[in-house]
Amino acid sequence: MNKKPVIGIIGRPDIASDDDRVICVIEDMRQAIIKFGGIPTLILPTQDVEYASMKPMEVPLMTTSEKEAMYAMIEQCDGIVMPGGLAWYEYDEVVATYVREHQIPTLGICLGMQIMAKVTRDDRDIITDDTVRNESEIDHCQPGVSHVHSITIMKGTKLYDIIQMEQLDVNSRHRYHVLNSDHTVVSAVAKDGIIEAMEDPDHPFMIGVQWHPESICEDESSERLFRAFIEASKHHQKGVRDIKKPLIGMIGRPDETVDHNMIIGMWEDSRRAIIKKGGIPFVLLPNQDLVYESTRPRDVPALTDLEKDELKQIITIPNGLLIPGGYKWYEFDCQLYEYALERDLPVLGICTGMQMMARIDNQSDQDAFFPNIRNETETDHHQRDVKYVHDVILTEDSRLYQIVKESKISVNSRHNYHIPKVNHFRVAAISHDELIEGIEAINKQFVIGVQWHPETMLDYDQPANRLLEAFIKACEK
Numbered sequence: 001m002n003k004k005p006v007i008g009i010i011g012r013p014d015i016a017s018d019d020d021r022v023i024c025v026i027e028d029m030r031q032a033i034i035k036f037g038g039i040p041t042l043i044l045p046t047q048d049v050e051y052a053s054m055k056p057m058e059v060p061l062m063t064t065s066e067k068e069a070m071y072a073m074i075e076q077c078d079g080i081v082m083p084g085g086l087a088w089y090e091y092d093e094v095v096a097t098y099v100r101e102h103q104i105p106t107l108g109i110c111l112g113m114q115i116m117a118k119v120t121r122d123d124r125d126i127i128t129d130d131t132v133r134n135e136s137e138i139d140h141c142q143p144g145v146s147h148v149h150s151i152t153i154m155k156g157t158k159l160y161d162i163i164q165m166e167q168l169d170v171n172s173r174h175r176y177h178v179l180n181s182d183h184t185v186v187s188a189v190a191k192d193g194i195i196e197a198m199e200d201p202d203h204p205f206m207i208g209v210q211w212h213p214e215s216i217c218e219d220e221s222s223e224r225l226f227r228a229f230i231e232a233s234k235h236h237q238k239g240v241r242d243i244k245k246p247l248i249g250m251i252g253r254p255d256e257t258v259d260h261n262m263i264i265g266m267w268e269d270s271r272r273a274i275i276k277k278g279g280i281p282f283v284l285l286p287n288q289d290l291v292y293e294s295t296r297p298r299d300v301p302a303l304t305d306l307e308k309d310e311l312k313q314i315i316t317i318p319n320g321l322l323i324p325g326g327y328k329w330y331e332f333d334c335q336l337y338e339y340a341l342e343r344d345l346p347v348l349g350i351c352t353g354m355q356m357m358a359r360i361d362n363q364s365d366q367d368a369f370f371p372n373i374r375n376e377t378e379t380d381h382h383q384r385d386v387k388y389v390h391d392v393i394l395t396e397d398s399r400l401y402q403i404v405k406e407s408k409i410s411v412n413s414r415h416n417y418h419i420p421k422v423n424h425f426r427v428a429a430i431s432h433d434e435l436i437e438g439i440e441a442i443n444k445q446f447v448i449g450v451q452w453h454p455e456t457m458l459d460y461d462q463p464a465n466r467l468l469e470a471f472i473k474a475c476e477k
Helices: 027-035 064-074 090-101 111-119 158-163 220-234 268-276 305-314 331-342 352-361 399-404 462-476
Strands: 006-010 012-015 021-026 039-043 079-082 106-109 149-153 167-170 185-190 195-199 206-209 247-251 253-256 262-267 280-284 320-323 347-350 390-394 408-411 425-431 436-441 447-450
Touching: 006 027, 006 090, 021 027, 021 039, 021 268, 027 039, 027 220, 027 262, 039 064, 039 262, 039 305, 064 090, 064 280, 079 090, 079 111, 079 220, 090 106, 090 111, 106 111, 106 220, 111 195, 111 206, 149 158, 149 195, 158 185, 158 195, 158 206, 158 220, 206 220, 247 268, 247 331, 247 462, 262 268, 262 280, 268 280, 268 462, 305 331, 320 331, 320 352, 320 462, 331 347, 331 352, 347 352, 347 462, 352 425, 352 436, 352 447, 390 399, 390 436, 399 425, 399 436, 399 447, 399 462, 425 447, 447 462
Parallel strands: 006 039, 006 079, 079 106, 106 206, 247 280, 247 320, 320 347, 347 447
Antiparallel strands: 012 021, 021 262, 039 280, 149 167, 149 185, 185 195, 195 206, 253 262, 390 408, 390 425, 425 436, 436 447
16 A cells, blocks of 8 residues: 555634534645645644633643643644644644654644744744735735735745746735744745745745645645645654553544534544543544535545545554544545454444444445434434433443443433444443434444433533543553
């Protein structure tokens, strides 16, 4: 198998549909990495805080353990992208400092470039907010416009060697900019003097650009920049780091933000649950060049052999797999799960994740799941914000019972579908209205699916804590 470089994209906090708090990547960025030869993954922050609900100055300083967890994620990657966004946090600076010190190929975009500039010096005035319309002949914040202004690329720089153009038209959607660059080289400027690109001359590939090449991938300049970054990542020699906590692979979920940006990310409840219980979250992203949130699963092309090989490559990184809930699943979810089974990784499927596991177990059966309309049972199983909706009875010879240590527990519930049967799995839990609520593989160390959401119950429910603790412990082995 010809391995491609694994590219870690630093996640950005946002608010998705249904007011869900997420850490995510914009689809343009994920697709650009795929288009030009990389395997994207999402690097999540390692603090137990809800970033989208906090201002950066309100977040506590990172502990040594939290920084070490960030380093562990970074070291699984051959290259790092620091993307644009609305605000940065301490974890961004921790990443930028680490990749600079350890010579890891890095591409900074918009806000990502500004963070790179910040970590090269202690001067807080290196970033300023004076690109508003009245202070420049150029309006630098024009989202959705493909080409806003021209820039001049300096000859003799790495950026010029890559793009091979002195004049270039770029997009622009920023309100802040870099004032100066003491320890880096300015490699491009706009005609109003705004710094548009910078690079570290002592680093094999640490380049920042103020525009968004991922949004204009059809431009030859964007292709050259991404291909140079991917090529540099191919030649990066990874360090060897003693990881003290298990890496938990979490399958990314497509969604849409309140600003109507298409994203793939991870819900904060799931990320924080893994951190609370001693794991390091590591998000596995789909590797097809399409926008998932706007594509129905049946309309997604079948994975090619090459795409399957890439998924087989990425699943070798984590120590376990969490299949989170969601509104739908795709072939890449199924493929990652089957490769995890081949590796005998611990697997925990939640809600939709359990339904997907059962569907694969039932193979070609067309009735593997069906709508759970309210009138069909005595309980409304979709009550989003209710702590406890109904009870479930645990099968006493099940691993789930051994973990939870209770024969009956109360659970939350937020699903519209359920599974009517399993073939090779054991039914581990059932609701009072006889819906299957838990399943597990009989011949595996830890392959368990539950229909409820234990990740949202950790603050008040002991069985949920026991289940997540058992999963992390299995991953440690």
